Amino acid sequence: MSAGAKSRVLVAAHSHPELTKGGAEIAAWQLHHAIAAGGAWESTFLGCGGTPRPGPSIGQPMGPGQYLYTPGEFDWFTFTNRNERFPEDFAGLLAKLRPRVVHFHHYAQFGVEAFAIARRAAPEIRLVLTLHEFQAICNHFGQMVTRPQRSLCTQATLVACHRCFPERATVDLFLREHWLRSFFGLIDAFVAPSRFLAERYIAWGLPRERMHVIGNATAAAAELPHRPRRSRRLQLGFFGQMSLLKGIGVLLDAAEDLADEPDVVINIHGDDRNQPEAFREELAARLARAPQNVRLHGPYDNARVDALMRGMDAIVMPSVWWENAPVVIEEALRNRVPVLCSDIGGMAEAVREGLDGFHFSVGSGTELAALIRELAAEPQRLAALAQTMRTPPTPAEVAASHIALYERLLPAEPLSRARRAR
Numbered sequence: 001m002s003a004g005a006k007s008r009v010l011v012a013a014h015s016h017p018e019l020t021k022g023g024a025e026i027a028a029w030q031l032h033h034a035i036a037a038g039g040a041w042e043s044t045f046l047g048c049g050g051t052p053r054p055g056p057s058i059g060q061p062m063g064p065g066q067y068l069y070t071p072g073e074f075d076w077f078t079f080t081n082r083n084e085r086f087p088e089d090f091a092g093l094l095a096k097l098r099p100r101v102v103h104f105h106h107y108a109q110f111g112v113e114a115f116a117i118a119r120r121a122a123p124e125i126r127l128v129l130t131l132h133e134f135q136a137i138c139n140h141f142g143q144m145v146t147r148p149q150r151s152l153c154t155q156a157t158l159v160a161c162h163r164c165f166p167e168r169a170t171v172d173l174f175l176r177e178h179w180l181r182s183f184f185g186l187i188d189a190f191v192a193p194s195r196f197l198a199e200r201y202i203a204w205g206l207p208r209e210r211m212h213v214i215g216n217a218t219a220a221a222a223e224l225p226h227r228p229r230r231s232r233r234l235q236l237g238f239f240g241q242m243s244l245l246k247g248i249g250v251l252l253d254a255a256e257d258l259a260d261e262p263d264v265v266i267n268i269h270g271d272d273r274n275q276p277e278a279f280r281e282e283l284a285a286r287l288a289r290a291p292q293n294v295r296l297h298g299p300y301d302n303a304r305v306d307a308l309m310r311g312m313d314a315i316v317m318p319s320v321w322w323e324n325a326p327v328v329i330e331e332a333l334r335n336r337v338p339v340l341c342s343d344i345g346g347m348a349e350a351v352r353e354g355l356d357g358f359h360f361s362v363g364s365g366t367e368l369a370a371l372i373r374e375l376a377a378e379p380q381r382l383a384a385l386a387q388t389m390r391t392p393p394t395p396a397e398v399a400a401s402h403i404a405l406y407e408r409l410l411p412a413e414p415l416s417r418a419r420r421a422r
Helices: 023-038 086-097 113-121 158-164 170-184 195-204 248-257 277-288 302-309 327-334 345-350 365-377 380-387 395-409 417-421
Strands: 008-012 042-048 066-069 101-104 126-130 189-192 211-213 234-239 264-269 294-298 314-317 339-342 357-360
Touching: 008 023, 008 086, 023 042, 023 126, 023 327, 023 395, 066 086, 086 113, 101 113, 101 395, 113 126, 113 170, 126 395, 158 170, 189 195, 189 395, 195 211, 195 345, 234 302, 234 365, 248 264, 248 277, 248 365, 264 365, 302 327, 314 327, 327 339, 327 345, 339 345, 339 365, 357 365, 365 380
Parallel strands: 008 042, 008 101, 042 066, 101 126, 126 189, 189 211, 234 264, 234 314, 264 294, 314 339, 339 357
Antiparallel strands: none
């Protein structure tokens, strides 16, 4: 790097927020923009998506400062990228950009071999990986929920994993684990958005000294005019995917228990487009017979989330899996709206009981309904939380924490050509 040149980070995510709206790609995108806005470092974004086509697998269809990798064949069991063009194209991108840090926000689509490609292409590059769920630990979409029972799993063992995946030989599960750990050994620093997630991965075998807990970057809250409450009824909001693991069934159970409660409205913002067809049919039937206290609003543009949340008295997050650091919770807190959530994992960590919101037993629509009924009778309990709710870090603060980590990983001066050649 020339004297006085800014250090550069390449932020890589397994999708692109203009193509999908998952938490990992949104967090990566927000971090990229916050670093670039800070001015101390330069940031380039690499997302994934699109239809395979002849020619290079990495291009710039999204505009300057960002690249898009078009994935090919991918093995989701071993997270192996079978696209023959990727190694050359990724190494070429690194040679062009010359980042000092490559910060992966996932290894899906790229494959864990991307860590080795980066290490071979430029040994002086530092590699950072943000862990967004438990994919390396759990082959069940990284959710640590058993199949087919869908009960919570507390520890991945070969016996337990084989019970979930009897079609996989125990030796295959053993080799998968050691395959992933071997590539994770190339990572200089891991970032976990929650202490809960960090401890799960440390128990799995990642070194504690390489683990750093830093929250995800989310957009700053929009400036909106104050609007007085339009209704005396308790307005509750659900935001996100209407899926089994996100607890939509638990929410509808609670709604049915509250059918005779005149002072409660449950507003559902989201859809089920990416869910299995059998589940969608079952959900459609439940919604068709849902009580009148349920309002289905459909999908929403994330640019409107602040205005939508500020019309709520509380946000409900009834997920029945552990979660990590749900973006919805951070969005609610930045808008000063309390959260009612399941009492497990990253949710319970993010929402302090009686300070940021209230907990209920995971999977219990009955207990959620009882909590809502209490709050409808005593709305001042929610109002009082305005004095105790935490304020999430700003994007600039999250970016500063990441930059501080990058700089701790780097040598005092860029490595010389002679040292790189050795």
